[in-house]
Amino acid sequence: MDVAGMRERLTATYQLRKEQAQALVDRVPILGRLIRDFVKIEFIDRCMLIAAQGLLALIPMLVVLTAFFPHATSDLVRSFSQASGVGQDGTRLLEGEVTSGQVRTQTGVFGFLITLFSATSFARAIQRMYERIWDQPHVGGLSGAQRCLLWLLGWMLTLQIIGALRRIGDGVGGILGDSVGFVVQAALLSMLWWATSWVLLFGRVPWRALALGAVLTGVLGIVYNRGASFLMPPYVRANAEQFGTLGVILAVSTWLIGFAAIMVGSALVGRIVSEDPTVVRLATRTVDLTRPVWGRLRRRPADGTAPRPRAG
Template sequence: MDLAALRKRLDRIPIVGHLLSEFVRIEFIDRCMLIAAQGLLALVPMLVVVAAFFPRLTDDALQELTSVTGLGSTGSSTVTSDLQPDQVRNQTGLVGAAITLFSATSFARAMERMYERVWQQPHIGGLSGTRRCFMWLIGWLLILQVLAALRSVLHGGSLVTDVFGLGVEMVMMSAIWWGTSWVLLFGRVGWLRLTTGAVLAGAVTVIYTHLSGLLMPAYVSANARQFGTLGIILSLSTWLIGLAAVLVGSALVGRVVTEDPTVLAMLRTVRGWVDVRGPRRPEGPPRRRPAGRS
């Protein structure tokens, strides 16, 4: 079977054919690699600068990073052992620290371009776009730290608490990506249309981070023994590629599902069924009032 015949068959399946064409349109692999590369360039220098200028926050920052990425204690110990705060402070300075924080918005700009590409919106750059990306990046990092801190509280060790904590994490993460997509799209796409992609991103992201906590430590340990700090960076880049695939795929699937004619027809059917059954309820009171007056 040739490629053209296979594509014709896939086009007959609801959503699948449209989804495949959309993956090609947005250049899925290139988009994931760009987000992962910008995330690596943004997060690692920012972590080094924060650890150098705020030594008391070094351990907390590394713990938050390893908690979110699932890198384990090996990444924290390796980075800490190779980090020289005095040298970083002397070579960076306050101006360099500000430039590092400002350049970290490249990750936010990559996310903005991804959402704009998925939803086919024109790019908003300049001072307005940079300012919004910077504010989103700061808020996103703070919220992720709060979520990572709550993770230890939500998971108490029993099955019930773990399942409850997992559900709370999914809800919170869905809210984070829901707000993220709306903010980075500058409100040009409605909240309701962004819901499916945000819920999908939130659920899959939580599952991805928990699985990373189980699988990544052994991978990081092997890379750390072989390459040292470079191995930690390679492990982090691998994790970021997976995270980018989750985010790009969720946003794209969310749009395709939301705009698919089959799904829209089902929603119209359900809405019509509700509208038909709904008006029957208030018919009772108007009939009782004439009887009371007579």
């Protein structure tokens, strides 16, 4: 076996692929910036941090909220379980470990407030992610905690609304119901993440610059959730049979890592694309072309008839 010859061939192949990749990056500058920024923000570490904070903060918060407000948070718990693919079996397994009475007795009102405030760590992890992507200094302290708590409450309310809309869509059924449900949910989630990025960045980045990242997060999030609703239940059942409640938690952590990757990747791609000179020129040219048409439509009379020329 010619080890030296194999090593030379592998080295030559590696150099060739490296040169081809560099040539591609040189031809497409936006691709090079995308790779550099993914490395700069520590993409994998950022995803793991958001997923860990979500697991440590959201699960206890949902358990406590279900114990104190079982009817008010039913849609919230159902939305989270359906999105993560835990399903009814996994939810029953988690709920079977403790009863609502035990949670209320052992937690108390003071413990409930502490749990809710601790859940803001999930929002703070997302805030740091947006600040890192947009090169903004971190805003902490009392103002940062208040803003994160405000976002968390708004996020829970939006999940409630999405859960109610999902029930309406399930009642309609059919392709039409699924299509309308997808569009409505994607629009709501896009607006949610649009507001999320603006709120957690304290308005330091313009709305229009945040739009693309929010739309990507909303649309890809819906696609990811619907895919998880088919793929995750068997995985959850297998983990539950092998590890019990710990298996369900491991499955939820896997889902959270994937969703965190969508959040981070969408926000980063949204910034890079919105700041790319070619994209900016194309958007500006499109606006310039459509502005005269929009102006003529606005000046058009309500009855659709053209204005009569004045008599000379």
